Amino acid sequence: MxxxxxxxxxxxxxxxxxxxxxxxxxxxxxxxxxxxxxxxxxxxxxxxxxxxxxxxxxxxxxxxxxxxxxxxxxxxxxxxxxxxxxxxxxxxxxxxxxxxxxxxxxxxxDFINENFVYIACGTGSNTIECYNKKWKTVGGWGYFFGDEGSAYDFSKEWIIMALKAFDKNRENKFTKSVCDFFNIKNPSQITELYKTPNMVKNYLADFCVYLVEENHKKYKEEIEIVMAKIATNMSTYLNGMIDFEKHKTVYLYGGLFKNKLYYDTLTKSLNADDKTTKFIKIT
CATH class of the missing domain: 3.30.420.40 (ATPase, nucleotide binding domain)
Structure with a gap:
């Protein structure tokens, strides 16, 4: 076995x-x-x-x-x-x-014998392109230099939205959620995370779970805003790296694809042939 x-x-x-x-x-x-x-x-x-x-x-x-x-x-x-x-x-x-x-x-x-693109979007992100019995990774450089379209990316963009609101002296659901989860008085104190850089990805992964799974109804509109943004950014990056028109199959794996808006935005934004490319979501 x-x-x-x-x-x-x-x-x-x-x-x-x-x-x-x-x-x-x-x-x-x-x-x-x-x-x-x-x-x-x-x-x-x-x-x-x-x-x-x-x-x-x-x-x-x-x-x-x-x-x-x-x-x-x-x-x-x-x-x-x-x-x-x-x-x-x-x-x-x-x-x-x-x-x-x-x-x-x-x-x-025997996956090496197939031609496909495999996009994984979970806590981090990574993509593999397999073509003519050769495979290569695209992205996957970690949270300092990559992790586009991931749970980490989602939380990072969410915190950026909170910091922009804070800079304008505004309070909204972005600022409140950041303060509630990280137990801080205002979003500017999020910079305390810099003191433990090795733990930042774990904290932001947990923050994504808190927002998307535990408080989905409470932050529905805000979640859609951020999901659409990171999915668009991810598709822009991948379109610049992979010729999707030559692939008939694209596998999609990871928790982010459970979100319909994220799935729809990403798949519609990729430069794939709508008539021949098959998107397969793996759960």
């Missing part, structure tokens, strides 16, 4: 396949190796501990996808894993960025 570990920046999901269908084994803690290395390494160990407690570990293959894994020393991960778990070895575990792992899970081991 193959175990697929989607180590995201907000949470981690562990999957397997039964009769060709994807099944969830369990959810566990986030694994963003960039924003909090020590915690991510601990969570990876804890994840395999839970796997060993829930299923037989004999003859399994493990695909471990980790958020922020680009240019990271894989030995820092495999060393502690091999030392602690005798069922793991260099032949039965593959470690990669989380979006690559999603390709193995959602499309299959």
């Amino acid at each position: 193959t175990i697929y570990i989607d180590g995201g920046a907000t949470s981690t999901k562990v999957y397997y396949k039964k009769d060709g269908k994807i099944q969830i084994l369990f959810h566990t803690n986030r694994m963003n190796i960039t924003t909090n290395e020590s915690q991510a390494l601990k969570n990876i160990i804890d994840c395999f501990e839970q796997i060993s407690n829930e299923i037989s570990t004999n003859n399994n293959m493990y695909y471990l996808g980790i958020s922020g894994f680009i240019n990271y020393d894989v030995n820092k991960i495999t060393g502690p894993l091999f030392k602690r778990f005798d069922f793991l070895n260099k032949n039965n575990i593959k470690i990669m960025i989380d979006v690559e792992m999603q390709l193995y899970l959602n499309i299959g081991d």
Whole structure:
């Protein structure tokens, strides 16, 4: 059996396949190796501990996808894993960025033989273009230099709206929500986050959940404004990087695509052939 570990920046999901269908084994803690290395390494160990407690570990293959894994020393991960778990070895575990792992899970081991674009928009964002048996990433440079169209981007734009209102001495739902969630007196105090830069992405990911999932009705109009903006920005970026007209299939993965306005705005703004391009939303 193959175990697929989607180590995201907000949470981690562990999957397997039964009769060709994807099944969830369990959810566990986030694994963003960039924003909090020590915690991510601990969570990876804890994840395999839970796997060993829930299923037989004999003859399994493990695909471990980790958020922020680009240019990271894989030995820092495999060393502690091999030392602690005798069922793991260099032949039965593959470690990669989380979006690559999603390709193995959602499309299959032979995904390299297909031509497609795979857009992942969750806490962060990343896109993969596969064409003529070669694949490349587009974006995925993290929250300092990328993460267009992501939950992080959503929260950042929301806070910018609050700061603009504050500069004009106005109070509105943008300013109130920022103050309520971060427990500050006015939006200008949000700059305190600079003191803990490695935690900023986690805080903003949680803020997005607070707005979009926990308080959707309360901030419905404001959510639509920001969703439309980040979706438009994302499509502008992707159109400049990918020739969508040569692709028949575009896969869409991640929590942002649950929002209809975001989905509609992004798909309609991409330079794809409306008659032949198929958008497939993966949930």
